[in-house]
Amino acid sequence: MPVSTLQLKGLFIEGRAGVLVDDVDLQLRRGEVCALVGHSGSGKSLSCLGLLDVLPPGLRRTRGQLLHDGKPLAADQVRGQLASLILQNPRSAFNPVRNMASHAQETLKLRGVVGSAARTRMDECLEAVGLDDRSRVLQSFAFQLSGGMLQRMMIALALMAESPFLLADEPTSDLDAVSQARFLDLLMKLVQQHKLGVLLVTHDMGVVARCADHVAVMEAGRVVERQTVHGLFDQPASATARTLLEAHQLLNGSQP
Template identity: 60%
Template sequence: MKQTLSIQGLSLKHQHHILVDRLDLTVRAGQVHALVGASGSGKSLSCLGILDLLPPGVHCSAGTLLLDGQPVQPARLRGREVALVLQNPRSAFNPVRSLRQHALETLETRGVRGAQAHALIAATLHEVGLHDAQRILDSFAFQLSGGMLQRLMIALALLADSHFLLADEPTSDLDVVAQARFLDLLERLVKQRHLGVLLITHDMGVVARCADQVSVMAQGRIVEQTDVHTLFNSPRSQEAHTLLAAHHALTREVCTP
């Protein structure tokens, strides 16, 4: 079981413009590390940079990826040790392939086929709370809800036997019920599977509920790193103060009769 995934000195550029500047963070097995910041701070781009999935025109100018302290190339981790859950899960699935084909293809990379593969797929779907397995597996992505597709992305990560999960704004496109179910699932897998999660979000309510460690990002740089309790009780950076003030204002507004 791998214990740590570390990113050291990640710098991303577009032409001569620095978009992410020397990002350092570590994701530990059995914990959720939240990466927070305002829109445009570089959170999602950092997530893509970790796995070398950068958009055209953006390149990595520096950075080292370490798995349990050993340097490793992103291509060796993608879909194996590290899985990605996207904000828009529909974009992660081939629209002309059934969910069964996606699952079988994932297991084939591990050499798991036949009856063993089908049994493992059914058990994994049940584990992520998708109990109508046959109907779901015969479906295509456009036939399922966003919440179901988020669960399927996690199921594929489990089928790939990934030890780390990068989740980019995974709850932002879900209704509040689907959000709660997704977070319940994530917390359970972190505890039971000892999954290490990097959770990219701007929702401080999600951070308060799920995170163990927090990195705060502003203008492409990490401006504060601490545990979640310290961040909420004694934030040091202006960015953290701003995010928490917005969170408290919103929650007070929601609770006002």
């Protein structure tokens, strides 16, 4: 049976400075992690946001086609349904005057799940992401939870939405080492158990080595290299990939 895919073809994003993302193609496959790497300002986060057409003010997606298993779809048909987004700063993703239960109820209502069935599903999804004190978490507001807990809550909401694809924009950059390791363990567990297809935007090659199946390398708004993770680490073809790997080697004091 063919593996379900989500493809982005020919993405262009423009701002006052001109073209910022230039003809980017990406493909996600269920059960696999595609890492999108590059230096700061390379366009990787914009490409992630542009896929769902949730760009910051002043930027616009001028071209780009989404295909689910070869069928063209608009971004609003994909956003929150086929694909959920995890942001670098999870606190900004939550309404500060609404608790976690309110966010969960809204997500489940869109799926037609309400009442006792909604509470059961909330408990199941929070348990799946390792949020054990479920009653306290659901009654908490964003400012009352740690960054790591909010990242887990965002994944729980994605599970409630039953999204087969997950877009994660620098999800570990604001976490300490312990929280980062826990988050990555959780992510890989859910990829295996729920066959999530993940786009993982990062500049951390240690995260890439641990999680990715395939890697796309961005430079100046364009994808300049595509490889399997093993191919990239063994024989990087682009200057950007070599620089990122050299930095990883220096930070870790060993060969990548």
